Amino acid sequence: MQLITVGLLAVVLVAAFTLHLLKLFRQMNDPNGLPGPTQYPYLGRIHDLPIQYMWLKFKEWADKYGSQGLYRTEMLGAKFVVITNEKVAEDLLVKRAKYNSDRPVIRSLFDSKSSHGSMEYLPLMGRNQYWSRQRKLTHSYITEATNAQYHGVMYHEAKRFMARLINDPDNFQFWLEDMASKIMCTLTWDDPTLSEYCTKSAWGLLTQMSPAGPITNVLTPLWHLPTIFNPWKRAERKRHDEQQAWWMDRLLEVREKMGKNEIRPCWTRQFLEKGKTTISGDYEASSVIGMLALVGVFTVAGPLSYWLVTMIHHPEWQAAVQREIDEVCGGRPPTLNDSPKLPILRACIKETMRWKPNVPTGVAHETEADDVYNGYFIPKGTRLLPLDWAFLRNPAKYPDPESYRPERWLEPGWPTYQEPLTQFPTIKGMTSFGWGHRQCLGMSLTQDELIVACGSLAWAFTLKHKTDPKTGRELPVPLDKSNSLLIIKPDPFQMAFEPRSEKRKAEALRLWEETDARDTQQRATFLGAARSGYQMTNKMDSVKATPAAVIPLAVLNAARKQEVLIQINRVNTYADL
Ligand code: HEM
Numbered sequence: 001m002q003l004i005t006v007g008l009l010a011v012v013l014v015a016a017f018t019l020h021l022l023k024l025f026r027q028m029n030d031p032n033g034l035p036g037p038t039q040y041p042y043l044g045r046i047h048d049l050p051i052q053y054m055w056l057k058f059k060e061w062a063d064k065y066g067s068q069g070l071y072r073t074e075m076l077g078a079k080f081v082v083i084t085n086e087k088v089a090e091d092l093l094v095k096r097a098k099y100n101s102d103r104p105v106i107r108s109l110f111d112s113k114s115s116h117g118s119m120e121y122l123p124l125m126g127r128n129q130y131w132s133r134q135r136k137l138t139h140s141y142i143t144e145a146t147n148a149q150y151h152g153v154m155y156h157e158a159k160r161f162m163a164r165l166i167n168d169p170d171n172f173q174f175w176l177e178d179m180a181s182k183i184m185c186t187l188t189w190d191d192p193t194l195s196e197y198c199t200k201s202a203w204g205l206l207t208q209m210s211p212a213g214p215i216t217n218v219l220t221p222l223w224h225l226p227t228i229f230n231p232w233k234r235a236e237r238k239r240h241d242e243q244q245a246w247w248m249d250r251l252l253e254v255r256e257k258m259g260k261n262e263i264r265p266c267w268t269r270q271f272l273e274k275g276k277t278t279i280s281g282d283y284e285a286s287s288v289i290g291m292l293a294l295v296g297v298f299t300v301a302g303p304l305s306y307w308l309v310t311m312i313h314h315p316e317w318q319a320a321v322q323r324e325i326d327e328v329c330g331g332r333p334p335t336l337n338d339s340p341k342l343p344i345l346r347a348c349i350k351e352t353m354r355w356k357p358n359v360p361t362g363v364a365h366e367t368e369a370d371d372v373y374n375g376y377f378i379p380k381g382t383r384l385l386p387l388d389w390a391f392l393r394n395p396a397k398y399p400d401p402e403s404y405r406p407e408r409w410l411e412p413g414w415p416t417y418q419e420p421l422t423q424f425p426t427i428k429g430m431t432s433f434g435w436g437h438r439q440c441l442g443m444s445l446t447q448d449e450l451i452v453a454c455g456s457l458a459w460a461f462t463l464k465h466k467t468d469p470k471t472g473r474e475l476p477v478p479l480d481k482s483n484s485l486l487i488i489k490p491d492p493f494q495m496a497f498e499p500r501s502e503k504r505k506a507e508a509l510r511l512w513e514e515t516d517a518r519d520t521q522q523r524a525t526f527l528g529a530a531r532s533g534y535q536m537t538n539k540m541d542s543v544k545a546t547p548a549a550v551i552p553l554a555v556l557n558a559a560r561k562q563e564v565l566i567q568i569n570r571v572n573t574y575a576d577l
Contacts, residue, residue, distance in 0.1 A: 034072040034081065034376045035065040044074025051212045052484045055360035055389040058082055062390045068374065076220060078104070079382045080364075084390035086397075089435055092373060092384055093365055097436035102127045102366040104383045106209050107220040108236055119284040120244070122291050124209065127368070127437070133278040134288045138441050141267050141292070145187060146444050148265075151336050153186045154449055156515050158333070158456040163512035165461065166505055169497045173305070180300045183449060188293040189250050190266035201246065202294040204239050212484040244283075247290030251282055261530040264523075267292065296442060298487050300449050302358025303349070305489045307454050310352045311463040312477050312495060314404055321345050321458045322500070333511070334455035336448055340422035342455065347409040349450050350425045354392045355404050356479075357432050358488050362386035365438060391431040460508045461497040 021041045028039035037045050049057055062084040065071035069085025070092075083089045092100055103126055106112035113126035122138060125131035161179040165172055181195035181202070207213040216223040216232045227233050255272055257263035268289050271277070279285050311318040324344045325334055334342060364383040371378045393401040397415050398408065408414040409425035418424040427433075427447050433440035440446075457463065465474035481491040499505035 028074065034070065034378075035068070036072040037061055037065065039074050042077065044076060044078070046075045046218070049073075049075065051218065053482075054211065054484060055387065058361065058385070058387050059084075059389050059393070062387060066390070070373075075218075079379065080385055081378055081382050082385045082387050083362075084387050085394070086391050086431060088373075089386045089391070089431070093386060093435035093438075096371065099369040099371070100365050100367050100384060101437040102368050103438075104364050104366045106217065107223045108208055108214045108216045108232060110236065110240060112209070119280070120287045120291070121205070121209075122288060123295060123363070123438075126366075130284070134284075135441070137271075137277075137279065137288060138292055141270065142441055142445060144270075145267070146448075150187060151448060151452070153183050154452040155333075155335065156519060157182045157186075157192070158452045159508070159512040159515045161453065162333075162456055162460045162508040165497045166499065166508060170494070172308070172495070172497065173492060176304050176308075177297065177301045179453065180304065180449070181297045184293040184296040186266070187296075188267050188289055189254055190264045190269070194250070197246065198293055199297050201243050202297040205243065205294060206298050206485055206487055208236060208239060210485040243290075244287070247286040248282065250290065251286040262527055264526055296445065298489075299358070299442065300446055302487055302489050303353050303356075303446075303450060304453055306352050306356040306358065307349065307450075307457070308463055308495060309477055309479065309490055309493075310348070310355065310404060311458075312465060313479065317344075317348050317404070317406055318458065318463060321348055321454075322462075325455060325459050329459070331507075333459040334451070336451060338455075339451055342451070343410060343421040343425070344406070345451065345455055345458065346427075347406040347425050349454055350409055350427050350430070351404055351406040353427055353430060353432055354398065357388045357392055359432060359486065360387075360389040360488065361486070362388045362431075363434055363438070363486070365435070386431070386435055388432050460499060460504060462500055464496045464498055466494045466496040 024041035025039075028041065028044075039045060040047075061071060061073065062082065066082070066084040069088035070081055070083050073080050073082065081092075083092060103113055103124055106124060109121070109124070111118040112121060112124045114120065114128060114130045115126055117130075119130045119134075122131065122134045125134070157179045160182070161175055164175040168175075177199050178195050181199040182192040185194040185198050186192045209217075211217050214232045214236075223230075223232065225233075251268055251272075254263055254266070254268040258269060258272055263269050271279070271285055271289060277285075279288065311321075321344055324342055328334070328338050328341045334345070339346070362385055364385045367378060367380055367382045367384060370380050392398065395401050399414070408416050409418075410421070411417060416425075427450070428443045430443075433443050465477060467473065468475055475494050477493050477495055478491065481493075482488045483491065499508070
């Protein structure tokens with residue numbers, strides 16, 4: 001071929017590609033479409049959307065383009081509609097929930113939506129049969145636990161938390177997460193000793209699913225590199241398989257203990273006792289129950305950490321909460337029965353969650369059908385992002401939104417004030433818990449746990465800046481430093497937990513010794529009764545003969561392990577999806 005022919009061909013190709021780019025550019029920036037930042041072919045707006053503190057950039061765009069409560073953007077071909085106004089969220093995610101309740105794929109997880117039957121992560125599942133039955137099960141278990149007064153577990157762990165803070169205050173961040181984890185492990189498997197691994201496992205999954213986690217969540221084509229060149233896929237395979245095996249081990253252990261009548265009421269036992277279920281088998285059961293334990297760790301630890309930060313920066317509100325608790329509870333830590341008489345505590349908790357929301361970007365839904373909203377076309381497959389940071393900083397609803405103002409929940413005249421104060425403020429129904437068919441199932445549990453934990457902290461300690469022993473200066477507690485995972489928490493910082501008096505310190509330690517001794521005694525009595533063949537008679541304690549009690553356990557467990565291996569292999573074959 002002559003040089004001139006090659007030259008001409010190159011010119012034609014470049015011209016064709018340029019025309020194609022121009023056409024794409026025009027389509028992406030259609031003046032009749034939703035407003036939004038200028039989009040560039042293929043890239044969308046990936047080049048200037050920071051991974052760190054992504055919600056701040058989304059909010060900056062909201063202020064510029066979101067006057068109608070929503071705007072559009074794209075990232076490497078993925079279409080987003082960012083929702084910045086509660087009314088629009090209500091219209092799109094609640095009123096049109098029927099076709100706006102799917103989830104987007106998370107690239108760095110195998111089969112995150114369970115479209116191929118992995119059945120593993122309820123909050124990330126598409127709107128499919130697994131999601132539907134697992135949501136029902138999760139909802140009924142949490143509701144039943146609430147009705148059965150699970151609060152005893154919270155009081156017990158809050159007392160352990162206080163004692164740990166007295167004995168080793170510098171390790172407070174670990175104790176805080178461990179408290180949330182122990183509560184979930186007790187409710188799920190009746191075993192608080194599992195907490196450390198459960199927390200580790202929870203953070204592993206959270207990192208893997210977050211845009212700020214593996215680079216393959218943003219530069220998604222990298223995920224498709226062959227496994228041999230693909231460190232992300234290999235790491236995820238290891239994480240995934242370990243997590244699933246651990247969940248299955250927990251189920252098998254409970255079944256084994258049930259066979260010997262040695263397990264107290266917990267969600268896993270509840271599941272195994274029930275004959276009829278829509279859950280397909282042990283693999284799915286261990287996943288839905290395991291996921292329930294995990295999800296209650298990283299979510300509740302966020303507002304609890306921000307409670308510490310907030311109280312240090314607002315000693316006037318800390319003092320108000322302490323006064324209220326002292327008046328209402330007469331020298332003992334608050335319980336949930338006191339809650340109607342503790343509006344200041346509830347207002348400070350709610351304002352902490354408004355001021356420092358721990359899921360600031362919100363969780364994306366995905367549309368399942370083309371739609372037209374207020375004259376704007378929203379194609380099928382668009383990710384709808386309810387930007388919680390924007391909802392909670394709406395100055396019309398929250399005047400002076402950048403300031404911590406618990407009085408907005410307590411004094412008539414504020415747009416958010418609601419009576420009766422015995423019931424309001426409540427965090428239930430906050431935008432932070434999401435929307436429509438996908439709304440969070442853990443709102444009551446979160447509210448109860450925060451009242452018990454934050455109330456106990458205010459009863460026992462004054463939360464303060466720590467003083468640098470060398471300089472005598474206060475160590476800073478930053479207000480705006482956090483990680484950027486989907487569920488955030490403040491970066492590590494130092495602080496002091498000053499017992500409110502020697503008497504209270506001694507009382508906090510005594511309360512822990514008392515509850516610990518009682519728990520040890522109850523467990524021993526239960527085991528003793530089980531080993532002597534005594535059948536528990538109350539409703540929650542009646543363990544019926546289960547298949548595990550009939551089939552030799554070793555045989556059964558080997559069969560179940562096989563089921564896990566088969567399922568894990570199936571999931572591994574999704575690696576190329
Ligand atoms: C401060 C605490 C929490 C916050 C801010 C929070 C927030 C959220 C959000 C934003 C969603 C997604 C909603 C949507 O897609 O519209 C969600 C879903 C979910 N949450 Fe929570 N959550 C919290 C605590 C909990 C707890 C303690 C549990 C359980 C023990 C829990 C269980 C769930 C479950 C199972 C889902 C999935 C629902 C579904 O996809 O159908 N959450 N949560």
